[in-house]
Amino acid sequence: DIQMTQSPSSLSASLGDRVTITCRASQTISRYLNWYQQKPGKAPELLIYTASSLQSGVPSRFSGSGSGTDFTLTISSLQPEDFATYYCQQSYSSLTFGGGTKVEI
Amino acid sequence: EVQLVESGGGLVQPGGSLRLSCAASGFTFSDYYMDWVRQAPGKGLEWVGRTRNKANSHTTEYAASVKGRFTVSRDDSKNSLYLQMNSLKTEDTAVYYCVRVGATADTFDYWGQGTLVTVSS
Numbered sequence: 001d002i003q004m005t006q007s008p009s010s011l012s013a014s015l016g017d018r019v020t021i022t023c024r025a026s027q028t029i030s031r032y033l034n035w036y037q038q039k040p041g042k043a044p045e046l047l048i049y050t051a052s053s054l055q056s057g058v059p060s061r062f063s064g065s066g067s068g069t070d071f072t073l074t075i076s077s078l079q080p081e082d083f084a085t086y087y088c089q090q091s092y093s094s095l096t097f098g099g100g101t102k103v104e105i
Numbered sequence: 106e107v108q109l110v111e112s113g114g115g116l117v118q119p120g121g122s123l124r125l126s127c128a129a130s131g132f133t134f135s136d137y138y139m140d141w142v143r144q145a146p147g148k149g150l151e152w153v154g155r156t157r158n159k160a161n162s163h164t165t166e167y168a169a170s171v172k173g174r175f176t177v178s179r180d181d182s183k184n185s186l187y188l189q190m191n192s193l194k195t196e197d198t199a200v201y202y203c204v205r206v207g208a209t210a211d212t213f214d215y216w217g218q219g220t221l222v223t224v225s226s
Binding site for chain 1: 213
């Protein structure tokens with residue numbers, strides 16, 4: 001199975017900060033990498049698919065990049081509604097998620 | 106509007122069985138792959154299993170952790186997805202989400218609100 005490792009597991013940030021979350025795959029997954037946001041008590045929501053494509057309705061302050069084994073999710077200017085846990089997910093071979101990154105104030 | 110509504114969760118003893126249901130609306134259910142994803146309390150997300158659409162013969166796939174114990178099925182005439190869970194273990198305790206698989210690269214584009222399954226004596 002392909003293992004997905006996110007870093008950091010948690011981070012503290014302030015409103016307006018630029019935030020970057022990293023996801024590393026245990027083997028190459030081309031660009032088959034998606035990002036999700038989950039708020040407490042809610043289901044996850046799709047943010048980014050195929051590494052860099054923004055899901056419809058997602059604010060443009062979210063962006064994704066990377067290919068092969070290394071990927072990043074960037075929030076250009078953190079807003080109050082962005083405090084949440086973020087997960088990466090690979091779909092190259094079977095389906096596995098990273099462990100999550102909690103973004104806190 | 107796409108809606109996915111799970112039901113059937115609850116408390117079950119180790120070794121027991123439970124059947125989850127998911128009622129779908131707002132899209133052509135038969136066209137889509139449908140998955141189950143779970144989340145243990147305070148933990149991350151784990152893919153559980155999939156049923157493909159009619160065009161792909163409703164074939165199924167499972168995570169190694171549930172293969173042989175869980176069965177994913179669907180009834181396109183009822184716009185419904187099911188998860189039959191047998192030989193339940195305490196480590197199966199989780200919120201179970203019904204998820205639609207988007208047309209692009211195995212994305213999970215719509216999620217239900219989840220139903221909690223607790224396996225405990």
